[in-house]
Amino acid sequence: MDLGRKLEILADAAKYDASCASSGANRRNSMNGKGVGSAGGSGICHSYAPDGRCISLLKILMTNSCMYDCHYCINRRSSNVERARMSPEEVISLTLDFYKRNYIEGLFLSSGIIRDADFTMEMVIRVARELREVHDFRGYIHLKTIPEASQELIEEAGKYADRISINIELPSEKSLRVLAPEKNLHRTQQAMGGIRTKIENAKQEAKEHRQLKIKPTSSFATGQSTQMIVGADDSDDATMLQRSDLLYRGYHLKRVYYSAFSPIPASSSILPSIAPPLIREHRLYQADWLMRFYGFDVSELTPVEGKDTGKLDLDIDPKLAWALRHREAFPIEIHTATREQLLRIPGLGVRNTDRILKARRWSILRLEDLAKLRVNLKKCLPFIITPDHNPIKLGLDSDRLRARFEPAPKQMEFEFMESKSSAVFGEV
Amino acid sequence: MDTLSVRIEPSFDSWRIEARKLLEGSVPPDAVLWTDSSSTQFDLFDSGEPPRKKQEVKISKSYLDLARTVSCHSSPERWGLMYRAAWRMVCNGEKNLLQRPTDSDTRKLLEMAKAIRRDCHKMNAFVRFRKVGEYPHTGREQFVAWFEPSHHIIEYNASFFIKRFTGMDWSILSPEKCIHWDGVKLHTSEGVSKSSAPDEDDLEELWRGYYKSIFNPARLKLKAMQAEMPKKYWKNLPEAELIDELTRHSSNRRDDMIKAESLEPRPAPRNLYLQNLHKNNQDFVVNEPGTIHDKSLDELAELAACCRACPLWEKATQTVFGTGNPEARIMLVGEQPGDEEDIQGKPFVGPAGRLLDEALADAGLDREEMYITNAVKHFKWKPGSANRKRRIHDKANRGEIEACKPWLVAEVMKVQPSVIVTLGNTAAQSLIRKDFRILSERGEVNMGNLIGFPGKIIATIHPSWLLRIRDEAEQQAEFKKFTADLKLCRE
Numbered sequence: 065m066d067l068g069r070k071l072e073i074l075a076d077a078a079k080y081d082a083s084c085a086s087s088g089a090n091r092r093n094s095m096n097g098k099g100v101g102s103a104g105g106s107g108i109c110h111s112y113a114p115d116g117r118c119i120s121l122l123k124i125l126m127t128n129s130c131m132y133d134c135h136y137c138i139n140r141r142s143s144n145v146e147r148a149r150m151s152p153e154e155v156i157s158l159t160l161d162f163y164k165r166n167y168i169e170g171l172f173l174s175s176g177i178i179r180d181a182d183f184t185m186e187m188v189i190r191v192a193r194e195l196r197e198v199h200d201f202r203g204y205i206h207l208k209t210i211p212e213a214s215q216e217l218i219e220e221a222g223k224y225a226d227r228i229s230i231n232i233e234l235p236s237e238k239s240l241r242v243l244a245p246e247k248n249l250h251r252t253q254q255a256m257g258g259i260r261t262k263i264e265n266a267k268q269e270a271k272e273h274r275q276l277k278i279k280p281t282s283s284f285a286t287g288q289s290t291q292m293i294v295g296a297d298d299s300d301d302a303t304m305l306q307r308s309d310l311l312y313r314g315y316h317l318k319r320v321y322y323s324a325f326s327p328i329p330a331s332s333s334i335l336p337s338i339a340p341p342l343i344r345e346h347r348l349y350q351a352d353w354l355m356r357f358y359g360f361d362v363s364e365l366t367p368v369e370g371k372d373t374g375k376l377d378l379d380i381d382p383k384l385a386w387a388l389r390h391r392e393a394f395p396i397e398i399h400t401a402t403r404e405q406l407l408r409i410p411g412l413g414v415r416n417t418d419r420i421l422k423a424r425r426w427s428i429l430r431l432e433d434l435a436k437l438r439v440n441l442k443k444c445l446p447f448i449i450t451p452d453h454n455p456i457k458l459g460l461d462s463d464r465l466r467a468r469f470e471p472a473p474k475q476m477e478f479e480f481m482e483s484k485s486s487a488v489f490g491e492v
Numbered sequence: 493m494d495t496l497s498v499r500i501e502p503s504f505d506s507w508r509i510e511a512r513k514l515l516e517g518s519v520p521p522d523a524v525l526w527t528d529s530s531s532t533q534f535d536l537f538d539s540g541e542p543p544r545k546k547q548e549v550k551i552s553k554s555y556l557d558l559a560r561t562v563s564c565h566s567s568p569e570r571w572g573l574m575y576r577a578a579w580r581m582v583c584n585g586e587k588n589l590l591q592r593p594t595d596s597d598t599r600k601l602l603e604m605a606k607a608i609r610r611d612c613h614k615m616n617a618f619v620r621f622r623k624v625g626e627y628p629h630t631g632r633e634q635f636v637a638w639f640e641p642s643h644h645i646i647e648y649n650a651s652f653f654i655k656r657f658t659g660m661d662w663s664i665l666s667p668e669k670c671i672h673w674d675g676v677k678l679h680t681s682e683g684v685s686k687s688s689a690p691d692e693d694d695l696e697e698l699w700r701g702y703y704k705s706i707f708n709p710a711r712l713k714l715k716a717m718q719a720e721m722p723k724k725y726w727k728n729l730p731e732a733e734l735i736d737e738l739t740r741h742s743s744n745r746r747d748d749m750i751k752a753e754s755l756e757p758r759p760a761p762r763n764l765y766l767q768n769l770h771k772n773n774q775d776f777v778v779n780e781p782g783t784i785h786d787k788s789l790d791e792l793a794e795l796a797a798c799c800r801a802c803p804l805w806e807k808a809t810q811t812v813f814g815t816g817n818p819e820a821r822i823m824l825v826g827e828q829p830g831d832e833e834d835i836q837g838k839p840f841v842g843p844a845g846r847l848l849d850e851a852l853a854d855a856g857l858d859r860e861e862m863y864i865t866n867a868v869k870h871f872k873w874k875p876g877s878a879n880r881k882r883r884i885h886d887k888a889n890r891g892e893i894e895a896c897k898p899w900l901v902a903e904v905m906k907v908q909p910s911v912i913v914t915l916g917n918t919a920a921q922s923l924i925r926k927d928f929r930i931l932s933e934r935g936e937v938n939m940g941n942l943i944g945f946p947g948k949i950i951a952t953i954h955p956s957w958l959l960r961i962r963d964e965a966e967q968q969a970e971f972k973k974f975t976a977d978l979k980l981c982r983e
Contacts, residue, residue, distance in 0.1 A: 095654075164621060165622070245770065250810065329749055331752065342713075
């Protein structure tokens with residue numbers, strides 16, 4: 065099989081992993097090196113596929129042969145896809161050749177599991193080690209780790225990678241047992257805990273080195289992330305978000321990615337064959353953002369009673385949905401509100417909140433000032449008070465207010481596509 | 493008022509020299525007409541009187557950085573805007589101008605700077621090098637790219653490419669200016685036309701193959717794509733020629749996948765590794781140790797890992813069983829694992845553990861010789877404040893203490909220590925008496941036949957309690973009392 069065909073098979077096998085982030089690495093460049101590569105700061109998306117997803121890394125598997133039988137996965141052993149395997153040398157030269165042409169920020173390497181977890185992990189690590197040590201490659205490397213692999217190997221992976229990840233895949237033990245019989249939620253979380261400890265120790269060590277003004281002796285990945293599949297099992301949004309919250313708190317993950325379960329060629333008979341629930345995926349990302357940057361507690365994100373208990377509203381964004389459930393918290397006075405209160409106003413983002421806090425030190429803000437800050441006034445108006453605006457005059461009750469924001473059913477897809485993809489994938 | 497016409501080279505440094513002179517003379521912005529030699533605008537006014545020096549000019553570095561960025565903008569208004577803002581800060585007493593995002597000059601400057609940053613970002617993303625040669629003896633490669641930025645950024649943005657592609661020779665050609673890197677120094681030259689750039693590279697076929705395969709036809713979102721990769725860049729991206737075709741066929745490919753016949757799961761191959769995984773994943777639940785004479789401590793620990801006698805296992809990472817010398821003379825019993833213990837799976841490895849180590853050392857005791865465990869073996873936590881993504885210790889309740897007690901008793905019976913030290917209320921309440929109060933009853937406890945344990949029991953405080961004492965003197969005093977309690981278990 066020629067390299068081109070292998071690349072197609074192994075990229076096709078890797079594309080259901082949503083993460084393509086290349087941000088947050090330790091800052092470095094190739095100025096005093098023998099090779100190429102730089103990293104640090106915000107990542108770069110070198111291209112975009114027509115699915116709107118950024119292409120930042122060469123994202124491939126070493127092999128798509130796999131012993132596991134995860135039903136949602138195109139590479140499971142029961143699938144009849146064409147199989148291929150790349151040699152470490154092939155992955156290395158592809159990475160370097162693509163990098164030198166400025167197609168990519170680096171490599172995201174994963175693999176189907178062959179023989180056993182340690183054997184597979186060693187194969188993946190070898191590529192990263194040679195890229196770093198033989199070719200002095202200083203671009204970004206993201207390695208997928210296998211929770212069943214030994215701690216020593218996971219630790220070694222972290223030495224060469226900027227980010228390591230383990231996919232949790234589904235939010236509950238129960239779902240995993242049905243859909244991924246080889247996986248285990250607690251084992252995965254234990255491995256995440258091990259990675260957290262190493263990341264923190266490395267950070268502590270780097271800090272001590274900085275204080276003593278000596279060069280760091282070793283490096284370690286700066287973060288870990290994971291992915292959860294949306295819509296392959298019957299878990300509701302509250303269950304997914306609670307799992308995310310637990311992962312952020314317990315294992316200090318940088319990101320949880322949500323990936324709408326997508327129909328795959330050679331699909332499993334025990335899974336729904338439907339178009340991917342893209343809007344639900346989008347709402348989960350929004351809710352995740354509210355948890356991480358807007359001071360929302362996970363329990364506030366979904367209704368706790370009624371027929372929609374545990375479900376995010378698909379028609380309107382979760383912050384607006386929360387505001388409609390909590391009319392008593394509004395309207396909020398722009399000039400006197402605390403940062404926490406401002407962040408609760410629908411349509412007001414973190415950046416604009418901070419701009420408002422800065423601007424109101426100099427003058428009392430009127431609607432035209434908010435417009436200058438490019439605040440989404442249409443969404444904010446029913447919830448804010450400024451010297452020239454009081455929403456009580458709008459006389460809107462909750463139902464009419466909701467109707468104002470509800471999209472006509474056919475426009476839903478359209479509205480979703482309009483939304484900024486940077487908010488969805490977050491790493492521009 | 494006379495209007496002063498100032499004609500500069502289109503560069504930041506040239507603007508800076510003129511602006512400084514004008515500011516020294518406090519010349520108001522309305523009285524200056526800025527043009528640069530790249531514009532064809534005709535000078536309508538005669539140059540007025542050159543200003544006389546009136547005042548010292550100090551401009552903040554942050555403004556100079558901002559202005560340097562803005563100077564790359566393609567708008568001819570930028571020189572005047574940059575000067576007006578400088579004049580307002582220096583001569584008009586508006587030192588904090590840049591702090592006011594609602595001011596229209598500030599807003600315009602920030603928006604222009606943002607446009608430049610975006611243009612640079614797109615250049616970093618969409619430059620595509622093509623290989624043109626390689627030195628046979630060193631292997632050093634030569635690459636050339638063609639790029640058309642929206643603003644005057646080619647040289648301004650060169651450092652990104654120097655730092656990233658230090659180890660190769662490269663040129664970036666553009667209509668306005670070209671930059672060249674030879675491994676040592678950056679050179680610039682006049683702009684050229686696209687025909688000067690190479691028009692192919694062997695790797696592009698592979699790259700297109702990758703692009704095609706990484707695309708998921710089941711989730712077409714063209715608008716999201718175009719927002720980030722506008723059409724104007726497509727003509728210089730080798731992969732862009734595929735977009736039309738991929739888009740046209742995507743809905744068919746998706747529908748084919750949805751309609752395609754699904755496959756039944758295949759049985760697992762014979763593989764020891766897989767068989768072990770399946771065995772471990774079986775729903776193996778043990779809620780108490782059962783008989784213990786036939787089990788080692790390690791075996792008990794393995795069983796306890798599957799305990800679900802109370803709901804705490806669900807939110808915890810793992811069971812934290814006791815560790816240490818299985819034949820210890822002294823057994824320490826704490827309350828429950830904390831955040832770090834939960835992650836590492838060992839008792840007393842967090843902040844309270846470090847304090848315990850200090851106290852043990854002061855009391856002349858060796859941790860290695862002891863057996864250390866907790867009354868409750870899963871970490872019970874509640875969320876910290878929403879913004880700080882942390883877990884906060886939460887006190888175990890009566891039911892949870894009781895559910896875990898059989899494991900603790902099993903450890904006591906297995907180790908058979910001569911002394912048990914309970915640390916904190918929870919441990920004392922589990923082993924001694926449900927209403928035991930540490931602060932009034934601490935020290936050696938005389939209590940007859942506790943759980944069939946014949947040895948000495950010492951009740952003392954938990955080291956994490958010491959960590960919560962704010963007053964340093966009080967903390968030291970309590971630490972001394974704590975070590976005094978620990979000393980009671982010396983022979």
